[in-house]
Every structure is written in C-alpha cells, then in structure tokens.
Amino acid sequence: xxxxxxxxxxxxxxxxxxxxxxxxxxxxxxxxxxxxxxxxxxxxxxxxxxxxxxxxxxxxxxxxxxxxxxxxxxxxxxxxxxxxxxxxxxxxxxxxxxxxxxxxxxxxxxxxxxxxxxxxxxxxxxxxxxxxxxxxxxxxxxxxxxxxxxxxxxxxxxxxxxxxxxxxxxxxxxxxxxxxxxxxxxxxxxxxxxxxxxxxxxxxxxxxxxxxxxxxxxxxxxxxxxxxxxxxxxxxxxxxxxxxxxxxxxxxxxxxxxxxxxxxxxxxxxxxxxxxxxxxxxxxxxxxxxxxxxxxxxxxxxxxxxxxxxxxxxxxxxxxxxxxxxxxxxxxxxxxxxxxxxxxxxxxxxxxxxxxxxxxxxxxxxxxxxxxxxxxxxxxxxxxxxxxxxxxxxxxxxxxxxxxxxxxxxxxxxxxxxxxxxxxxxxxxxxxxxxxxxxxxxxxxxxxxxxxxxxxxxxxxxxxxxxxxxxxxxxx
Amino acid sequence: xxxxxxxxxxxxxxxxxxxxxxxxxxxxxxxxxxxxxxxxxxxxxxxxxxxxxxxxxxxxxxxxxxxxxxxxxxxxxxxxxxxxxxxxxxxxxxxx
Numbered sequence: 001x002x003x004x005x006x007x008x009x010x011x012x013x014x015x016x017x018x019x020x021x022x023x024x025x026x027x028x029x030x031x032x033x034x035x036x037x038x039x040x041x042x043x044x045x046x047x048x049x050x051x052x053x054x055x056x057x058x059x060x061x062x063x064x065x066x067x068x069x070x071x072x073x074x075x076x077x078x079x080x081x082x083x084x085x086x087x088x089x090x091x092x093x094x095x096x097x098x099x100x101x102x103x104x105x106x107x108x109x110x111x112x113x114x115x116x117x118x119x120x121x122x123x124x125x126x127x128x129x130x131x132x133x134x135x136x137x138x139x140x141x142x143x144x145x146x147x148x149x150x151x152x153x154x155x156x157x158x159x160x161x162x163x164x165x166x167x168x169x170x171x172x173x174x175x176x177x178x179x180x181x182x183x184x185x186x187x188x189x190x191x192x193x194x195x196x197x198x199x200x201x202x203x204x205x206x207x208x209x210x211x212x213x214x215x216x217x218x219x220x221x222x223x224x225x226x227x228x229x230x231x232x233x234x235x236x237x238x239x240x241x242x243x244x245x246x247x248x249x250x251x252x253x254x255x256x257x258x259x260x261x262x263x264x265x266x267x268x269x270x271x272x273x274x275x276x277x278x279x280x281x282x283x284x285x286x287x288x289x290x291x292x293x294x295x296x297x298x299x300x301x302x303x304x305x306x307x308x309x310x311x312x313x314x315x316x317x318x319x320x321x322x323x324x325x326x327x328x329x330x331x332x333x334x335x336x337x338x339x340x341x342x343x344x345x346x347x348x349x350x351x352x353x354x355x356x357x358x359x360x361x362x363x364x365x366x367x368x369x370x371x372x373x374x375x376x377x378x379x380x381x382x383x384x385x386x387x388x389x390x391x392x393x394x395x396x397x398x399x400x401x402x403x404x405x406x407x408x409x410x411x412x413x414x415x416x417x418x419x420x421x422x423x424x425x426x427x428x429x430x431x432x433x434x435x436x437x438x439x440x441x442x443x444x445x446x447x448x449x450x451x452x453x454x455x456x457x458x459x460x461x462x463x464x465x466x467x468x469x470x471x472x473x474x475x476x
Numbered sequence: 477x478x479x480x481x482x483x484x485x486x487x488x489x490x491x492x493x494x495x496x497x498x499x500x501x502x503x504x505x506x507x508x509x510x511x512x513x514x515x516x517x518x519x520x521x522x523x524x525x526x527x528x529x530x531x532x533x534x535x536x537x538x539x540x541x542x543x544x545x546x547x548x549x550x551x552x553x554x555x556x557x558x559x560x561x562x563x564x565x566x567x568x569x570x571x572x
Contacts, residue, residue, distance in 0.1 A: 085555075086553060087553060089545055089549045089550065089552075089553060090545060182528075182529045182530065183530070196527060196528045196529065222537045225535035225537075226528075226532065226535070288518065290514075291514065291515055291518060293511070294511065294512040294514055294515045295515070297508060297511075297512060298512060298515075305489060309489075309490075312490065313555060314554070314555075314562060314564055315550075315553075315554050315562060316553045316554060316555070317555070318555070319555035319556070321555075323565050324565055324566075325565050325566060325567070325569070326564050326565055326566070326567045327490075328565070329564060329565055330490040331487075331490055331491065331492040332492060334489075334490055334491045334492070335491060335492035335493070338491065340497075343486075343491055343493070343497070343501070344501060344504065346489050346491060347480075347482065347485050347486050347489055347491065347501060347505075348505060348508065350485050350486075350488050350489040351480050351485045351505075354485065354488065361512070363525055364515050364516070364518075364520065365515060366525030366526055366527055367518075367520035367523040367524075367525050367526075368515055368518050368520060368523075369525075369526040370520075370523040370524055370525060370526040371518065371520065371523055372526075373526055373529065405504055405507075405508070406504075406507050406508060406511060409508075419529075420529070421529055422528075422529025422530055423529075447529075447530065
C-alpha cells in the first residue's frame, strides 16, 4: 500500500513520522550504512513548514537524497574524496520541488563514486550493505537509496540512473526503482556523469509512491535546457485501471541471455501473471541488444571524462596543498581525490575521444546507438511495454566482482539500453532467488509514456504479491 | 586492436598514476577494448550518429536578469581564495 497515500490520509503528525524514521535509522543504519549523513536539523525545520502547509502533496514524507544531488548547506560529495568539503550553495531543481510540496529531507545516502559502479563498493565512505543479507551488495550506484527504502529508514529516496543505477539496486533490494524518460526530470543540481544518459528517479516501496513522486519532480525547467516541455500527466490517477489488451513485448534477444534457474522461474512466473491479468504477450526483436554494453562503455566514459574535468582542485572540493605549479595541482589533486573506478573511466573516455581513435570508438558507438534507437521505435509499434529481468542475478557478495570490472559491467546488460535510447523504465519486485534474495522485473515503454509504464507496473505489482515480503532486519 | 599508452592518456586527463596503477589499468583496458571491438562487426552505413536519445533543437529562454549566487558565496567553497579571487599555485615560473 502506498506510503504517501496512507500517510496523508492518516493525519499522523509529520513530527511523529520523522521521529519514527529517525529511530529506524539509529537502529539499522550502523549495520546497513545507507545514510552517510543524517540532517536532523533541516528535517526538523521541514517538519515545521509541513505542519504549516499540510496541503502539500508530500507533506511530512521523509525522503533520503543521493549524495550527487545538491542541497543548500549539505556536503555533496558523490561518494568521492575529491569533493570532500564541498557544501552546496544552491538546491537542485528536484529538491526545490520536493520541498515546495512539504517533503522532509532526512539526509544523504551512499553511492558508488560519481555513480561509477553497480555495487556501491566504490564509495569513499565504504560499502552500503544489502538489508536482505548484509554480506551482500545493495547494487548501485544508488545503493544507499535502495537499501534505505528496503530497510524502512525512509519510505522514499531519490537516486540517479545513467545505465541502471536506480533500477538494478531496486531489484537487488526488493523495492521499486523508476528511471523516467530522458528529459522528463530536470537535472539542474545533479552532479553530471554522462549528460546524454543521466536521469533522476525515485526509489520507493510501491509503484504508487513512485508515480506520486514523479508527479512532483517531473516537468520543464529553464535551468536545464535538456528538460522537456511535454506536459506532465497525473501519473498516479490511472493506476488500478485494467491492463486487458495491453501489448507486452518480449524482446527475444534479452531472452537469449543465460539466467540462473531461480531468476528464470521468477521471470516466467511474471509473464504468466501479466497474461492472467489480460495482457497480450507479443514477441519483438531488438537486434542490436548485444552491443549495448560496448556502446555504453564508450559513451559513458567519454562523457564522464569531459564532465569530471571540472574536478581539478581549483574551485571546489579538496585540493593538494603541496602542489608547486598549477599543472602539478591538477595531477596530484586528481591522483589523490579520485578512486580506481573513476580513474579507469576517465582515462578510458579520454582515450576513446583522443585524436586517431575518435572515429573508431566514439563515432562508431554513436552510430550503433542510432541503430538501437531505431530498434526500439520498431518494437514500440508492436508493443505498448517491453519486459525483461532487471538484472541477471540476485545481489552478489561484497568483494565478489571488484577485481574484475568487465564482469561488473556485464551485470548491467538489461538496464543500459533504456538510457542509450532514452525510454523510461521501472523495476518492480517479481520474485526471490533460492537464497531468498529479491529479483526485479523491468518494464520499458515509449518515451514520455510513463502513464502506461506505471499502470502496467502497478497491475503487475498488485497481482504478484512479491513486494509484500520485507527483509528480516526490517521486522527485528 | 588499439593499445592504450596508459601513462600518456592519463597525463592528457591530468591524472598522475603510479607504475602499479598503470600496469593494472593497461591489463584491464585490454580486456575492455577486446570486448568493445565487437562493434566493428555492426553495419552502420547510413546511420546518423545519435549524440542524444532524441533530436533536440536549440532550447531558448527569455533573457531575463536573475539574481546571481554572488561571488562571496562561491569563493567560500573554493579551497583557497584571497581578495575576491581564487588562489592557485604559479602557472608560469618567474626567472630572475
């Protein structure tokens, strides 16, 4: 049941709701390490303004913020040493929109450094742990956001998604993660990773909460020229409508990837649930799917190498104070301030953009990306939504993949395409592995068809019941 | 397949690397580029490069004066500042 709807109907005071969540943070955060700072004073101030404005769509709803979104006066570090000491002088647009509706921002949650990762292990603060099994990763890069919601530390968290960073941790933590259409949500105040891929999205316990957050954060913003003027729809209104006749596409290329039997069983069961609800299953083809990882690991690092050039120790964050020349200052600040994965991606991107290799790597990848966009346009003529697993497994163990970047990259095969082609996508819990770890089902839809996407995801969620289970730690 | 001169590219990216870091990255890049090489097999003749997911025209907005954050506010977040300016080590050495 939607936390937000229940909360607004209950008449419970914002103060009481905040206190109970702060208690939960005190009790569980030491084991989970989702929050890297709790901003109690700001939260108390927001409670006061929520009480003064009880009509807000999110009046008194506690929300955690990923460490790459700027909040005035909060340290914003992207999980990186190089930004230690950077206290944001302004709010991201999404933050202003949440505050205007009475949301209570409770603090910053952990992430992979600069969102480079699928496990939350590359954070300079150390890893976040999965509430379902604290020996395992919560996924990433928005691992802190997903773990915080799964452990009941907050009902809602914001994350960002460049190649699956909202959806994959949602899958690993048994919660709902939405990546809106490219341009649906303003990115002003989001520290940029890859500007043609990044989107901000909510992580929530239910699809309805996801829709209610999107209604608040979506829309054009003059501070982000890539934000869209397509009208925002009342996404939560049509939830509960029948999906009879909805055409659900099964992309055959996604089905050809090998899956462990328990994940496969959860996926097969999902197809049956949708069929039983009246959806029509149609086979579709996305011929360039196998190239998504290659295209992504060119585009992402190229754009990141350019975006992260600003972290040079001059204007903000940390600086090597012993440097004797400006060039030395750049080199030493970046050597000390950036972690291994950040260095790997910046250098890879610099290489792929360098003279002599640009055509072979960057330009070639951009052309294959066009082919992928064409594939999706064709598929969406035959289907209203597409489904596939969100990730090829449940959460892996901490340390299992850190020494092998390629295997980490390959775990993103199902999620990368939505960013490359710009379509919205959502992960909804759909079952459990043999070890009792949650796995997610991913839905994708046409650009700006979030209403259809959320309606399908909601219908599935209601029938599947997979989201009703909670991690043991939550109940204890 | 292309081979990355890791130290040289790292210099272009203004990142100092230890020998150990360079060696490890060199190995990993070989694996990553080996994987990425598959792209060569895709027929992309006539395909317009997609720099963005959607075609976007110039996004104009009215040219209105808005209050800026203010120099002081921005200098506060710089690691070192002095008399309204950000301080950095010398760019050009003086030779007397």
